[in-house]
Amino acid sequence: MNQARAFHHRIDKALHDDQLRRNFRSALSGIQAKREIQFPDDTQLQALREQARAVRASALIHQPELLERLEANLTANGIQVHWAEDPEQANAIIYGILEAAKARSVVKGKSMVSEETGLNQYLEERDIEVIESDLGEFIIQLAHEPPSHIVAPAIHKNRREVAELFHRFYPDIPYTEDIDQLTQSARLILREKFAGADAGISGVNFAVAETGTLCLVENEGNGRLSTTAPRLHIAITGVEKVVEKLSDVPPLLEILTKSATGQPITTYFNMISKPRQPGELDGPEAVHLVLLDNGRSRIRIDAELLDTLRCIRCGTCINYCPVYVQLGGHAYGTVYPGPIGIALEPQRLGLDQVGTLTSACTMCGACAEVCPVKIPLPTLINRLRAEAVNLQRTSTPLAGRGSLRKPGEASIWKIWQRLYSSPGLYRLFSFAATRMRWLTPVSLGGWTRYRSAPRPAARTLHELARQEGFRHE
């Protein structure tokens, strides 16, 4: 199936799932309200956004040096650094580390980069047990589904659906729809896994070059347990997560938690700087960091597209997207859904693969208005639309440029151009359209499924203005 048909198929499925859409509407309205409480003062919010933007922008400009410093400082701290060009390499590196340590079971903290690489499946195929320890990730792992949101991976499920899922997999636990009790059950199940796991795998929110510190933001303590209980910890993240200094972290952390979940601070904030030292009672004996490129260096080359990499994966753009709320995350069919997904995935995977995602945007700008690092998402999406249909722009490192150009559509725009750039021709056309307005089709495909057909007026404003004595020039 070609990408456009596959996308429409998923959209169709989502739009016909009323329960799913109710789940999203209610969950997202809740998150929006919580976020707004955190930012009572717009001037302060704008100042914080600007600060966060500047920190991330500067980190991207200096990324090559910062990555070198990060590697040097991590190494000096005893954390081993690995570089991966693509998902396959990242997975192989992680599997290699696990093999060498004879690790057969892994507990995972939440990591979207590991979703990019398909790590769980890769490890499971090699007989390594992988348990997701973030509650949302745990739920969707039971359901064999990918995350539908980058911060709240199980947001598409309501409590009844979660209760049924628990009951199916853990029939011994009494059925309940009480969220606290469900969480408690998950905790008990996971505690055992933490105690027994050979290794923990986590993501990273910020990697600080100055000190060689890996920062991990979370709410459930599962991140802390994944990174301290097992004897081996492997962190995986994208190369763009590096920031320069420790003092860069507080503004990013503040705006991240307030934007993402409406919390002034998360319950846990982990700063990992070393493996266990002699005399220490806990912590992993070895810590590894896998830095994944996966197209990021290519994106970095383009001065405009570079902005995409400022993203701190807070999910706020998704929470405010009026299209996402109708569809949910799975309809996008990519690891990252919503506005950031539309902007990032075609760059990562190629316009020829997922370029039609760019059609799922009304350019309303709600995403850019809330993005904590001020990524101009609609501008990026518009640029991708242009790249997808344009054959001439040559300086871009984008894969699949021009691949969505359809001759029929292109010639319609050419005709439109002729008509609207020649005033005489336009007047002739609009005269005809108004005089023959009864010929306007009453059925216009998708438009008239939901609305009446627009109909030209009896006279254009060109004519009315003249009639009413307005000055023409």
Add this chain to the structure above:
Amino acid sequence: MSTAKQIYYFATCLVDLLYPKAGLAGMQLLRREGVEVIFPHDQTCCGQPAFNSGYRDEALAVARAQLACFKREIPVVVPSGSCGGMIRQHWAELFAGQPDEAQALAVAGRTYELTEFLVDVLHIRLTDLGEPLKVAIHTSCSARREMGVADRIEALVGQLDKVEVLTQERKAECCGFGGTFAIKQADVSGAMVKDKTDALRATGAQRVISQDCGCLMNIGGAFEKQHARQGDGPTAQHVAEFLWERTA
């Protein structure tokens, strides 16, 4: 008091062909304030439809054809939030590196959305002559976010003392028009406009007012289709036509 004695009126394509009465009402409002309204004969469209769809060369050719219409250093007033946003925000991108870039930027720099111009420049005062009416206001996303003039339409409608303004749920959410989005993602757009019209109906408003013809075509068209099935309900109207109707 007004400082602008003369302005150019840029009706844009949807207004010219589909909503000329709204366009004319905007001109009449301006004229009543003592402004000489000039309607350049050769104007057509700001280029937005093609720009939005990724066809930038085509958009550029059309936008370029407008420059000759707005040569003099007087304000350009546009009765549409999204066209205003296109000119003020995106012409810079569209014309970047082109020989006529400076000219385009100059036009963009003196472009105003109609409600913005009425409030900020003309400080218009309105006297309501109409019957009591309940309305809801839908601000277009471009007026709200690209141009930052969402409160101007509120201020204008707020001056009418027999009009009660009701507020719909999720007021700032997009109505689902999005230009070619409504064609390319017709079903998503349909679901969005359904949510929007449901929220607007729930207020009990008799009329929905907007400053953008795209939103009007979408919301108004959906109302019409729904009325055909379920009887009466609100109608949608451009703010200029609404204001003129109640004050003239």
